Amino acid sequence: MSKKPSKGGAPSLDMTPMVDLAFLLVTFFMLTASFRMAEPVTVDPPSSIGEVTLPDNHIMVTIDGNGRAFFGISNGAAKLAALEKMAQKYGVAFTEEQKKKFTGLPSFGVDIKDLPRYIDAKEEERQAFQPQKGVPLDSLNNQLRDWISNGGAEAVKIYLDAKDKAEGSGQEFKAEKPRYAIKCDGKTKYISVKDVVKTFTDLKIYQFNLITSLEGSSTVLGPKKN
Amino acid sequence: MAEIAEDGGGGHKGGKKRAKKQSTKIDMTPMVDLAFLLLTFFVLTSTFSKPKSMELTFPVPPDENIKVDNEVKNGVTFLLTKDDRIFYYEGQFRAQAEGDKPATVLEELNFSQESLHKYMLEKNKWLQDEIKKVHEKFERKEIPDTTYKRLVKAIKVDKDRTYTFLIKTDDKATYKNVIDLIDELNINLVGKYVITDIMKSEMELVNAKTGG
Numbered sequence: 001m002s003k004k005p006s007k008g009g010a011p012s013l014d015m016t017p018m019v020d021l022a023f024l025l026v027t028f029f030m031l032t033a034s035f036r037m038a039e040p041v042t043v044d045p046p047s048s049i050g051e052v053t054l055p056d057n058h059i060m061v062t063i064d065g066n067g068r069a070f071f072g073i074s075n076g077a078a079k080l081a082a083l084e085k086m087a088q089k090y091g092v093a094f095t096e097e098q099k100k101k102f103t104g105l106p107s108f109g110v111d112i113k114d115l116p117r118y119i120d121a122k123e124e125e126r127q128a129f130q131p132q133k134g135v136p137l138d139s140l141n142n143q144l145r146d147w148i149s150n151g152g153a154e155a156v157k158i159y160l161d162a163k164d165k166a167e168g169s170g171q172e173f174k175a176e177k178p179r180y181a182i183k184c185d186g187k188t189k190y191i192s193v194k195d196v197v198k199t200f201t202d203l204k205i206y207q208f209n210l211i212t213s214l215e216g217s218s219t220v221l222g223p224k225k226n
Numbered sequence: 227m228a229e230i231a232e233d234g235g236g237g238h239k240g241g242k243k244r245a246k247k248q249s250t251k252i253d254m255t256p257m258v259d260l261a262f263l264l265l266t267f268f269v270l271t272s273t274f275s276k277p278k279s280m281e282l283t284f285p286v287p288p289d290e291n292i293k294v295d296n297e298v299k300n301g302v303t304f305l306l307t308k309d310d311r312i313f314y315y316e317g318q319f320r321a322q323a324e325g326d327k328p329a330t331v332l333e334e335l336n337f338s339q340e341s342l343h344k345y346m347l348e349k350n351k352w353l354q355d356e357i358k359k360v361h362e363k364f365e366r367k368e369i370p371d372t373t374y375k376r377l378v379k380a381i382k383v384d385k386d387r388t389y390t391f392l393i394k395t396d397d398k399a400t401y402k403n404v405i406d407l408i409d410e411l412n413i414n415l416v417g418k419y420v421i422t423d424i425m426k427s428e429m430e431l432v433n434a435k436t437g438g
Contacts, residue, residue: 019254022261029268046402048409050280063401181279186402190306190395193404201284209279212405 039106040070040126046186048212055176057159058209059151061144062107063184067192068134071147072107075178078155079103085150086112090143094119109134112143137199145199152178152205183211280408285420300389302349304407305424307432308398310337312407314345321427332431337406346414353388356381357415382417391419396429 041064062070073079080103087094090112094102098119109132110118118129137144155178166173180200184193200208305313313332323329335341347354357378364374382388391411395404404421411419424432 015258019258019261022258022265026261026265026268029265029272033268033272045277046405048278048280048405049413050278050409052279052281054277054279183277184401186400186405188401189397190399190401190404191397193401194395197284201287204286206284206286208282208284210282210405211277211279212409214278 040109040129040132041068043183043185044187045183045212047214050210050212051214052209054181054209054211055179057155057176057178058181059148059155059178060107060181060183060211061148061196062109063182063188063192063196064109064134065185065187067188067195068109068132069137069144069192069196070107070109071135071144071151072105073151073155075155075158076103078151078158078178081154081158082147082151085154086143086146089146092116111136137195142199144196145203148180148199148205149203152180152203179209180205180207181209181211280405280412282408285422300386301392302389303392303394303428305332305428305432306393306395306399306403306407307436308396309436310400310403311436312336312342312403313432313435319425319428330431332435334435337403337410342407342410343413346410346416349389350414350416353381353384353415353417379417382415388417391416393419393421394424394428395421396424396432 039062041062043062043064056074058074060072060074062072064070073082080099083094083099083102086092092112092115094116098116101119102115105119108115108118110129111131111133114129114131118126118132121129135144135147136142159175159177162175163173182193182196197208200206301318302314302316303319305315307313312335314335315330315332318327318330320327320330335345360369360374360377360381363369364371369377393404393407408419408421
């Protein structure tokens with residue numbers, strides 16, 4: 001450039017566009033971020049080329065490396081309704097406060113008899129909660145089955161109600177139908193997964209989303225999906 | 227933090243007198259610092275991707291009143307076991323030789339590029355070639371996309387020329403093995419695969435191979 005001698009003052013640079021952009025990004029990230037509650041277990045799902053994103057409206061069974069099953073529903077209202085039905089069936093009483101707190105929990109893996117105590121536990125203590133053996137799913141005491149059937153029925157009901165309401169008022173209806181998802185650690189023995197799948201198929205549910213992490217393209221070559 | 231007070235601030239006579247040339251600029255450095263700090267924090271902690279998933283449909287248990295032909299035609303059975311090992315056999319399982327057909331012998335594969343992937347490419351060559359042909363037609367806009375989809379589907383379920391893959395696991399196989407195998411089948415555009423229970427006789431063969 002020109003050899004104009006500098007005038008001695010501090011060289012200044014107009015940083016306005018950069019700062020604008022920085023604030024824009026900050027705003028964007030702050031508004032889109034939603035803080036997740038810690039899951040009771042850490043599960044590391046295997047990777048796959050599956051590109052279907054998990055629908056927002058789902059009923060999820062998580063299976064950890066030791067074969068414990070954890071149950072969660074994304075829809076708070078369905079979760080609450082399922083809890084009420086389960087409480088009635090198993091004769092466990094929940095206070096209003098516990099019910100409210102329960103809807104905010106991500107997933108749980110305790111016997112329903114221990115659930116009130118689990119809800120009352122502090123968030124930091126939940127991971128170490130005892131006994132956390134997973135939701136029972138053996139044939140004698142298959143609570144998982146009841147959770148799935150009650151939760152599924154409630155979620156579908158809420159979906160249909162919303163749909164009817166939207167159609168009644170002539171609005172476009174956008175919500176997704178609830179889906180069943182299984183999230184499982186890569187190291188879990190497949191037979192534990194089979195037990196959960198059997199619980200689903202016994203309820204005549206045959207379609208699932210198996211949750212996987214996205215595959216790095218370097219590991220699999222092969223022909224690209226057309 | 228250190229601040230560089232430029233221009234001296236116009237003297238230290240804090241009285242009523244105001245310097246005429248006092249600049250109206252504010253030092254925005256701390257604010258920008260904070261903004262970038264937040265930006266970095268959110269960029270690093272946010273996970274954009276919602277979890278990905280693969281959709282899978284399990285078979286409806288067959289109605290007991292309906293007789294099904296159990297003869298496996300063009301079938302390949304994968305048996306998954308410990309240490310990420312895969313065994314497979316083709317066609318019908320035979321514990322003993324029947325007539326001119328020899329007893330089933332298990333072959334071994336592993337999850338590497340040269341083994342399973344190669345095997346799948348070989349088995350699936352007809353399907354892949356056909357789909358490629360249809361795809362080329364589609365690219366040249368000779369067929370509309372509905373026809374394209376229909377043709378691809380027809381190829382995938384072709385009974386005589388494509389294989390049906392059965393996935394069976396013993397009690398030592400992990401979930402990752404199953405997902406990896408299904409993934410490999412998906413990569414190879416396999417249309418028909420199913421996860422079913424292992425038979426006792428198959429288990430015995432696997433155990434003989436793995437030694438327990």
